[in-house]
Structure formats: C-alpha cells, structure tokens
Amino acid sequence: MMRRIALCLTSLALASPVWAQGQPQSQSPSKSQQQQQQPSSPASGGSGAPMDLSKMGPWTRKPTNEARTRKEVEAFIKEEDAIMKRRDFEASLARIDFPMFMATDNSQGMPTSESYDRQRYTQIMKPFFDQTPTDMQVNHNLDITVLSDSLVTYTDNYTMTTKGEKRAGRNAGLLVKREGQWKWKAFIEPGWGDPSPTGVGGSGVPQGQDTPKQ
Incomplete structure (x- = not known):
C-alpha cells in the first residue's frame, strides 16, 4: 500500500508542472x-x-543483516515457548509492545480481531496461559520476512505435542524492535473464536482441577 x-x-x-504549463496564457487570472x-x-x-x-x-530502511535478524527472531520465539511452559505471564507481558493486535476465527469461519491494551490482554489471555501444558513440546517451521532492522513478519507451520498427542497448526505475526529488544505487536492464529466448552474458575484453571504449583 x-x-x-x-x-x-x-x-x-511530475504532473503539476505540466498541468500549469497547459493553462491559457492570454488572460491573467x-x-x-x-x-x-x-x-x-x-x-x-x-x-x-x-x-x-x-x-x-x-x-x-533496507535490512543491514538479515541473517542476524532471523537468528534473533528464532531465539525470541523459542524463548516464548520456555516462558509459556513455566507459565511466567509477567515475563510474557514484558515482551509485548502494547497495544497488541490479535485476530482469529471460529468454527463457522467468522473472523474476529481486536487491539488489546495491557489490562484487556491480561484479562483475556491469563486464563489460557495458566493452563499451558507443562509437558508441551513445540517444533517451529518459520518463514521470516525481514522488512527492516526493526520490523519483521513471519508465518509458522508448527507442531505441538502434549500428553502424547501431536497437533499441527499455522500462525502469523508481526514483531517490532524497541530499544534493542524484539516485542510482539500482532498475532494471528485461526480457531480460537468459539466459546470454551470447559468452565473456567477465577484461577484460570478448568473447574475440578487444582491450581498448578509454580
């Protein structure tokens, strides 16, 4: 665009001078x-x-070192996996450049999107974060586009294994670099638009389960 x-x-x-030259000269306006x-x-x-x-x-703003930037992004996403496994929500928050744009769709194919400030993001995402399986293993297949030294987009064809089950998915995102640190700016992943079928208590844990020990 x-x-x-x-x-x-x-x-x-370029056109403005040509337009001016084409005006009648016989009479002063x-x-x-x-x-x-x-x-x-x-x-x-x-x-x-x-x-x-x-x-x-x-x-x-052409990239100065795409190979180095790609390695930084790969390390950033790998570290996010480790943060999720230990359910360190505050550490994850520190890696977001708010407001955060997120988009998904539901089982009927209806897309939804919203821009989240820190408070709204915490309200929506912390219950999910607190339920992250501690045995989760994720393998990433990243396609990274380095737009500049401070703007990167990516798509990820990943597999996630937990409780012996392997699932494959795809997502995309935008990362920005502020003060030398990469941060999330946008995240897009399909399939999260339907209401959760499991009741969730105030702790963010499905009803009937104990709160995990940190």
Missing part, C-alpha cells in the same frame, strides 16, 4: 481564480515543499 502511495505522490509531483486553480501540493511539510522520497519509504 505504501508503495502505491509513493507512486501516486511521484505522479502528482484574478487572485481568486489563482487560488481556485492552484493545484494541491503533494504531501509536504510545513514549508509546502514536495515530499523528498529519497529520505523516506522502504528503500531507506
């Missing part, structure tokens, strides 16, 4: 006509100067 915006701005910048006929400048700063596309846009 930003590429299309940049192309449109470039076209406007009045001041009001000049104001009405004056073409709008492309996106500009306070000075009214055209945007300098040599100083902004994706071509100015």
Whole structure:
C-alpha cells in the first residue's frame, strides 16, 4: 500500500508542472481564480515543499543483516515457548509492545480481531496461559520476512505435542524492535473464536482441577 502511495505522490509531483504549463496564457487570472486553480501540493511539510522520497519509504530502511535478524527472531520465539511452559505471564507481558493486535476465527469461519491494551490482554489471555501444558513440546517451521532492522513478519507451520498427542497448526505475526529488544505487536492464529466448552474458575484453571504449583 505504501508503495502505491509513493507512486501516486511521484505522479502528482511530475504532473503539476505540466498541468500549469497547459493553462491559457492570454488572460491573467484574478487572485481568486489563482487560488481556485492552484493545484494541491503533494504531501509536504510545513514549508509546502514536495515530499523528498529519497529520505523516506522502504528503500531507506533496507535490512543491514538479515541473517542476524532471523537468528534473533528464532531465539525470541523459542524463548516464548520456555516462558509459556513455566507459565511466567509477567515475563510474557514484558515482551509485548502494547497495544497488541490479535485476530482469529471460529468454527463457522467468522473472523474476529481486536487491539488489546495491557489490562484487556491480561484479562483475556491469563486464563489460557495458566493452563499451558507443562509437558508441551513445540517444533517451529518459520518463514521470516525481514522488512527492516526493526520490523519483521513471519508465518509458522508448527507442531505441538502434549500428553502424547501431536497437533499441527499455522500462525502469523508481526514483531517490532524497541530499544534493542524484539516485542510482539500482532498475532494471528485461526480457531480460537468459539466459546470454551470447559468452565473456567477465577484461577484460570478448568473447574475440578487444582491450581498448578509454580
């Protein structure tokens, strides 16, 4: 989308002088006509100067070391698995750049999405986090796209094994780097839009089960 915006701005910048040259020269327009006929400048700063596309846009933020960034992202996701296994919700929260965007769908194919602040995210996600199987093993098959040194998207075709059962799934996400640390910014995974069939108590544990010891 930003590429299309940049192309449109470039076209406007190039077309404006041509448009002006095509105006009749035999009669000097009045001041009001000049104001009405004056073409709008492309996106500009306070000075009214055209945007300098040599100083902004994706071509100015090319990755400097994609291999290193990929390794950092792989390590980040692996560490998240360890955090989930030990049910350290506060550690997980510290790795999120709020607001956090999340999207899923339900068994009827109805998509839902929402942007979560810290409080809302905690309210929704902590009960799930507290039920993370301690024997969970996850194998990731990551397809990482390094947009810049601070923006990364990925898709993950993973397998998860718990209680002897293996399940395969796919998700996607956006990571951002702030002050040298990678953080979650968006997470998309299908299949979580239906109400949970199991009653959950205030501890976040299915009814009838004891709260796990930390």
